[in-house]
Amino acid sequence: MGNEYEMDKSTNPDHVATPRWVVENIYSLINVEEFESIWLPFNNYDSEFKNKAEELNLKYKSTHIFDDLGNDFFTTHPPNRCDLMISNPPFSQQNDIIVRSFDLIEQKAIKSFALLLPLATLETERRASIYQEYNDKLSILIFKKRIKFLGHSTSFNRGCCWICYNIPALQERRIQWV
Ligand SMILES: C[S@@+](CC[C@H](N)C(=O)[O-])C[C@H]1O[C@@H](n2cnc3c(N)ncnc32)[C@H](O)[C@@H]1O
Known part of the structure; x- marks a missing residue:
């Protein structure tokens, strides 16, 4: 799988790495150390989400x-008693990922999640309707500056936000600029 992964990294435009500052920022905003069973889907051995989780000695998979x-995110079962799922998913599959994330909430397979998505995630009637349905515990963190994502041979800057559901540290201020 290692070679396939390295190949994907160099050819798939969706395959970009999240910079460390973004990971450190969100881990701090959500008080990541309070969670007891964290799932990092979409993260392989070179991910900063994983590196930082290791440094903080978090309980994660x-x-x-x-x-x-x-x-595969769409068929993998979260770890037992997962109380947080957090990741930067492939943006091109965001609709299906959003649907599956809320399905996992409904099934009580995960308690909360934070997904890093392009600001355009707030567009489209379909996505807006889903977010509206879950508005009771939804929080949105909007990046003031674009994030520079690093690919193997490319990089791109993108305006982004975190779409979060049921994260206790964010319930008091459900829209924030970060
Ligand atoms: C935007 S990248 C983020 C990589 C890493 N999480 C990070 O933030 O640095 C999304 C990753 O998800 C992987 N991926 C794509 N479809 C997937 C799926 N169905 N299940 C799990 N991972 C998938 C891609 O190969 C890619 O490495």
Whole structure:
């Protein structure tokens, strides 16, 4: 799976790495150390989400479609008693990812989530209707500056936000600029 992963990294425009400052910023905003069973889907051995989780000694499980078990987000079961799912998913699949994330909430397979998505996630009637349906515990963190994502041979700057559901530290201020 390692070679396939390296190949994907160099050819797939969706495959970009989240910079460390973004990970440190969100871990601090959500008080990540309060969570007891964290799932990092879409994260392989070179992810900053995983590196930082390791440094903080968090209880986490990191999975990726090209890891040894071929852990596809759409079929992988979250770790037991998962109280937080957090990741930067492939933006091109965001609609299906958003639907599955709320399905996992409904099934009580995860308690909360934070997804890093392009600001355009707030567009489209379909997505807006889903967010509206879950507005009771939704929080949105909007980046003041664009994030520079690093790919193998490319990079791009994108305006982004965190779409968060049921994260206790964010319930008092459900819209923030970061
Ligand atoms: C935007 S990148 C983010 C990588 C890493 N999480 C980070 O933030 O640095 C999304 C990653 O998800 C992987 N991926 C794509 N479809 C997937 C799926 N169905 N299940 C799990 N991982 C998938 C891609 O190969 C890519 O590495």
